[in-house]
Amino acid sequence: MTLPNPGRKPRVAVHKFSSCDGCQLALLGLGEDLLQLSTLVEFVHFAEAGPVDPGAEVDIAFVEGSIGTAADMERIREVRAKSRFLVAIGACATSGGLQALRNLAGGQAWIRAVYPRPAYVDCLATSTAVSRHVQVDFELWGCPVSSRQVTVALRALLSGVQPVEERDKVCMECKRSQMVCVMVARGLPCMGPVTRAGCGALCPGIGRDCYACYGPAENANAEALARRMEASGIPSAAVGRRFLSINSASPPFFAAGIGRMDSHD
Numbered sequence: 050m051t052l053p054n055p056g057r058k059p060r061v062a063v064h065k066f067s068s069c070d071g072c073q074l075a076l077l078g079l080g081e082d083l084l085q086l087s088t089l090v091e092f093v094h095f096a097e098a099g100p101v102d103p104g105a106e107v108d109i110a111f112v113e114g115s116i117g118t119a120a121d122m123e124r125i126r127e128v129r130a131k132s133r134f135l136v137a138i139g140a141c142a143t144s145g146g147l148q149a150l151r152n153l154a155g156g157q158a159w160i161r162a163v164y165p166r167p168a169y170v171d172c173l174a175t176s177t178a179v180s181r182h183v184q185v186d187f188e189l190w191g192c193p194v195s196s197r198q199v200t201v202a203l204r205a206l207l208s209g210v211q212p213v214e215e216r217d218k219v220c221m222e223c224k225r226s227q228m229v230c231v232m233v234a235r236g237l238p239c240m241g242p243v244t245r246a247g248c249g250a251l252c253p254g255i256g257r258d259c260y261a262c263y264g265p266a267e268n269a270n271a272e273a274l275a276r277r278m279e280a281s282g283i284p285s286a287a288v289g290r291r292f293l294s295i296n297s298a299s300p301p302f303f304a305a306g307i308g309r310m311d312s313h314d
């Protein structure tokens with residue numbers, strides 16, 4: 050990406066699709082730094098922070114949320130057409146998110162069972178990642194993403210370079226911080242060996258196991274970790290649920306989880 054014309058600040062939009070708004074908070078949570086950021090870029094659409102202009106042409110669009118309705122499908126194409134660089138942020142936008150569990154469970158049947166007037170609920174049978182519908186230039190995984198991830202990516206883009214993708218696993222962050230491994234030391238079913246780094250090993254850092262909110266790492270051997278968990282005595286169905294959670298639609302987690310869900314071990 051090259052910087053926009055001299056004399057004007059890069060224009061940025063933050064779009065929301067099917068999501069909880071948590072990833073937008075990674076930007077809002079910058080506090081005073083967000084004011085500093087607004088001296089470098091012009092936020093033309095960021096409804097949670099104030100400016101509203103969803104149809105504006107922008108240099109960088111951050112997209113939060115999965116594609117869960119017919120209106121989402123139409124709108125993401127419009128956003129793509131008006132954005133020079135599109136960054137998908139968070140688990141919903143990168144893998145379909147928690148709501149992609151409905152892909153496995155007959156979403157329409159659930160709607161009929163839960164809502165007295167299902168005709169009012171207008172959603173697709175599936176929740177899918179933004180990249181399934183339009184070209185995505187960069188993805189930031191996490192549920193939610195962190196302020197650090199967003200600012201590092203934005204800084205790279207403002208410098209005219211492609212942001213660097215996080216490829217390590219959470220285990221590497223534990224090692225770098227000299228944390229005691231909760232899997233080795235306490236037998237917890239930690240998902241760190243297959244999970245993309247970037248959070249600073251937040252959960253092992255407070256003594257609990259990672260539940261993979263940052264999605265699959267590069268070359269994640271999910272099947273090997275699943276077998277390791279089973280060998281430690283965790284029932285297969287419970288192991289399956291570890292993988293079919295926030296990022297259930299990501300291929301390695303889906304493959305490791307789906308065959309185990311009906312297990313009665």
Ligand code: SF4
Nearest residue numbers: 220223230231239241
């Ligand atoms: S605590 Fe989890 S993330 Fe950290 S080294 Fe152990 S298995 Fe890996």
Ligand code: SF4
Nearest residue numbers: 248252259260262263
């Ligand atoms: S340790 Fe795992 S579950 Fe916890 S924040 Fe990091 S990626 Fe998410």
